[in-house]
Amino acid sequence: MTSLVLTVRETLRYRGAIGQWSWVLHRLTGVGVVLFLALHVIDTSWAVFYPGLYVKAIAAYQSPIFTIGEFGLVFAVVYHAFNGIRIVIFDYKPELWRHQAQAAVAVLVLTLLVLAPVFLGMASHVIDFYVTEQAIAGSKIMDVVVFSIIEQLPFIAGFVGVLAAAIVLAAAFSLVRGGATERSRYPQASPVERFWWAFMRLSGILILPLVFGHLALMHVVQGVFDITAAQEVAGTLATNGTIGAVPSAVEFVFHRWSYAAGGVFVWRVYDLFLLVLVTLHGFNGLRYVLTDYTSFNDFARRTSVALCTVIAAVLLAVGAAALFVPLEKDIISEAMAATAEIYELRGEEVPAELEAFLSEHR
Amino acid sequence: MDVTFKIRRQNPDLPGKEKPYWQEFVLGDVEPTDRVLEMLHRIKWEQDGSLSLRRSCAHGICGSDAMRINGVNRLACKILVRDVGERIQIEPILGLPVIKDLIVDMEPFFDHYRQVMPFFVNDDPLPADGRERLQTQADRELFDDTTKCILCACCTTSCPSFWANGHYVGPAAIVQAHRFIFDTRDQAGKERLDILSEPNGVWRCRTIFNCTPACPREIEVTKAIGEVKLAIRKGKTIGIIQPDVSH
Numbered sequence: 001m002t003s004l005v006l007t008v009r010e011t012l013r014y015r016g017a018i019g020q021w022s023w024v025l026h027r028l029t030g031v032g033v034v035l036f037l038a039l040h041v042i043d044t045s046w047a048v049f050y051p052g053l054y055v056k057a058i059a060a061y062q063s064p065i066f067t068i069g070e071f072g073l074v075f076a077v078v079y080h081a082f083n084g085i086r087i088v089i090f091d092y093k094p095e096l097w098r099h100q101a102q103a104a105v106a107v108l109v110l111t112l113l114v115l116a117p118v119f120l121g122m123a124s125h126v127i128d129f130y131v132t133e134q135a136i137a138g139s140k141i142m143d144v145v146v147f148s149i150i151e152q153l154p155f156i157a158g159f160v161g162v163l164a165a166a167i168v169l170a171a172a173f174s175l176v177r178g179g180a181t182e183r184s185r186y187p188q189a190s191p192v193e194r195f196w197w198a199f200m201r202l203s204g205i206l207i208l209p210l211v212f213g214h215l216a217l218m219h220v221v222q223g224v225f226d227i228t229a230a231q232e233v234a235g236t237l238a239t240n241g242t243i244g245a246v247p248s249a250v251e252f253v254f255h256r257w258s259y260a261a262g263g264v265f266v267w268r269v270y271d272l273f274l275l276v277l278v279t280l281h282g283f284n285g286l287r288y289v290l291t292d293y294t295s296f297n298d299f300a301r302r303t304s305v306a307l308c309t310v311i312a313a314v315l316l317a318v319g320a321a322a323l324f325v326p327l328e329k330d331i332i333s334e335a336m337a338a339t340a341e342i343y344e345l346r347g348e349e350v351p352a353e354l355e356a357f358l359s360e361h362r
Numbered sequence: 363m364d365v366t367f368k369i370r371r372q373n374p375d376l377p378g379k380e381k382p383y384w385q386e387f388v389l390g391d392v393e394p395t396d397r398v399l400e401m402l403h404r405i406k407w408e409q410d411g412s413l414s415l416r417r418s419c420a421h422g423i424c425g426s427d428a429m430r431i432n433g434v435n436r437l438a439c440k441i442l443v444r445d446v447g448e449r450i451q452i453e454p455i456l457g458l459p460v461i462k463d464l465i466v467d468m469e470p471f472f473d474h475y476r477q478v479m480p481f482f483v484n485d486d487p488l489p490a491d492g493r494e495r496l497q498t499q500a501d502r503e504l505f506d507d508t509t510k511c512i513l514c515a516c517c518t519t520s521c522p523s524f525w526a527n528g529h530y531v532g533p534a535a536i537v538q539a540h541r542f543i544f545d546t547r548d549q550a551g552k553e554r555l556d557i558l559s560e561p562n563g564v565w566r567c568r569t570i571f572n573c574t575p576a577c578p579r580e581i582e583v584t585k586a587i588g589e590v591k592l593a594i595r596k597g598k599t600i601g602i603i604q605p606d607v608s609h
Contacts, residue, residue, distance in 0.1 A: 003525075003526050003527065004526070006525060006526070007522055007525045007526040010456055010522075010525055011522050011525075013433065014430075014433055014434070014456075014520065014522075014572070015432070015433030015434050016520070016522075016570070016571075016572045017571065017572070017575060019569070019570050019571030019572065020522070020570050020571070020572055022570075023522070023568055023569075023570040087569055090569055090584075090588065091569065091588060091591065091592075092592070093604075094584070094585040094586075094587075094588025094589050094592070095585060095603075095604040095605075097571070097574070097582060097584055097585045097588070100569075100571055100584075101571075190559055190560045190561050190563075190565075191559075193559065193560070193561050193563075193565045194559055194565075194594060194595060196565075197565055197591070197595070198595060288568075291527075291561075292523060292526045292527055292566070293526050293527070295526075295527040295529050295530075295562070296527065296528070296529075
C-alpha cells in the first residue's frame with residue numbers, strides 16, 4: 001500500500017505536464033471499465049443460466065445510481081480508447097514525441113466532441129424512462145435495487161472465492177519458486193512481457209470498432225431502459241420473430257443471440273470476439289496497474305498476477321459458456337416470473353398480459 | 363528583492379528531526395539572475411550551517427545537485443531565481459532514500475546504471491593503424507543525444523513508475539544503454555536489449571513524459587526509451603531511429 005499511497009500523493013504534488021494527467025486518467029478509466037466488465041460478463045451470462053437473476057440485475061441497472069454509472073462508463077471507454085490511440089502512435093513513432101502534449105489535448109477535445117451527442121442520446125432514454133414510469137416512487141426503486149443486490153450475494157461470494165484462489169495460487173507458486181526479490185546482476189530477457197506489450201497495442205486497436213459498435217447499439221440506440229420494453233431487437237431482422245406481448249430483458253437477449261444471418265449467429269460471434277479481446281486486454285492492463293504497486297513484495301506481486309489470471313479465466317469460461325449454450329424457450333417463462341416479482345416489489349399491479357402468460361405457462 | 367525558501371529537511375541522527383519537516387528561510391538582497399544553488403549556499407553560510415546538500419562543479423556538468431524545485435526536478439546550479447519566482451520550494455528528489463536534508467542515497471540509482479553494461483564492448487582487433495575505430499557521421503548522429511547524460515537522476519526520480527517500484531530500471535539507465543545499443547561499433551547490443559526486456563526493464567515505462575522536460579541536458583528521454591522498446595520488439599537496432607525532422 002505504501003507504494004500506491006506514495007505514488008498517488010507525489011503524483012498530485014509533482015508538477016508534471018499533461019502527459020502525467022493523461023496517464024492518471026488512462027489508469028482510472030481502465031480500472032473502472034475492467035471492474036464493470038467483470039460485473040457485466042457475469043450478469044449477462046445469467047440471462048442464459050439464471051434468467052430470474054438477470055431480470056432483477058437489469059432492474060437494478062435501471063436505478064439512478066447505475067444510470068450515473070453508465071454515463072461514467074461511456075466516458076471512461078471513449079477516453080481510454082482515444083488516449084490508447086495516442087499511446088500507440090508515440091510507441092511506434094517515438095520521433096513524433098514533441099507533439100504528445102498537443103495529442104493529449106486533442107484526445108480530450110475529441111472525447112468531449114464524441115460524448116456530446118452520445119450523452120444526449122442516452123439522456124433521452126433516461127428521460128423517457130422516468131416520464132413514462134412515473135408511477136414508481138423513489139423509495140420503491142431503492143427497494144428493487146437493494147433486493148436485487150441481496151439476491152446477487154452469490155456473485156460477491158464468488159468474488160471472495162476467486163480472491164482466495166488467487167492467494168492460494170500465489171502462495172503455492174512462492175513455495176515452489178521461493179522468493180526472488182533480489183534482481184540478478186544481469187536479468188533475464190522476458191519474451192512474455194514483450195508479447196504482452198505488443199498484444200495490448202494490437203488488441204486495443206482491434207477492439208475499437210467492436211467496442212464502439214457495442215456502445216452505440218446497447219447504450220445509445222437501445223439502452224438498458226429499452227431492453228425491458230423493446231418489441232424488436234436492433235441489429236436483427238424482424239423476420240426472426242418479434243418479442244412477445246410482455247417484453248423482458250431475457251427475451252431481448254434470446255432474440256439477439258438467436259439471430260442468424262446466412263447460418264451465422266452474428267451477435268454470438270461478435271460478442272465472443274469482444275469477450276476474448278476485452279477480457280485479455282482489460283485484465284492484462286489490471287495486472288500492469290497492480291504489479292506497479294506490489295513489486296516491492298514477491299507475495300503481493302504474485303497474488304496480483306494470480307488474481308488477474310483467475311478472474312480473466314473465470315470470465316472467459318462463463319462468458320463463452322453463455323455464448324455457446326443452446327438457448328431454451330423456458331428461460332423466458334422464468335424471466336416472466338421474475339418480472340412479476342418486481343412488479344410486486346414496486347407495489348404495482350401485475351399487468352393482465354403478464355398474468356395471462358404466467359397462468360398459461362405454469 | 364527578498365526571496366522566501368521553503369526547504370524539506372530531515373536529519374536521521376538528530377532526535378526530533380528524524381522525520382521530514384519544512385523550514386522557511388528569507389533571503390534579502392537577491393538578484394533575479396542569482397542561481398538557486400548560490401542562494402542555498404547563502405542559507406548554509408549565513409543562516410543555518412546544518413543545511414546539507416550535494417554539489418560539486420556547480421556548472422551543470424557533474425550532475426550532483428538534482429533536487430525538486432517548485433515541484434519539478436531541476437539542477438539547482440542551472441536554475442535562476444527569476445525562473446522560479448520569489449517563493450521557492452525545495453525538496454530532495456523522490457524515490458531514493460534520503461540521507462540528510464537534500465542529499466539522497468544514489469546507490470540504487472547507480473545499481474540500475476551498472477546493470478545495463480554502460481561501457482563500450484568490442485573484442486575485434488584494433489584497426490591496422492592502431493588508432494580509433496572509425497564511424498560515419500550519420501552513425502554517430504544516431505546516439506548523439508544520449509551521450510549527453512550526466513547521471514543526475516532528474517529523469518528517473520520524476521517517473522511515477524519508479525516512485526511506485528524501485529526495481530524499475532528507470533529512464534537514466536535506459537538512456538545510458540541507448541548510447542551503446544545504437545553505437546554501430548559496439549558488440550553487446552543484444553545483451554543490453556535482453557537485460558532491458560525483463561519485466562522491470564523498459565516495459566514499466568508508461569510514456570508519462572515526466573522525464574523528458576525534467577532533463578537538464580534536454581535529452582529526448584522518452585523518445586530514447588521508445589526506440590529501445592522498438593529495438594527489443596523488432597529484434598534489431600538498424601532502422602529503428604528515424605531522423606528528427608525538427609532538427
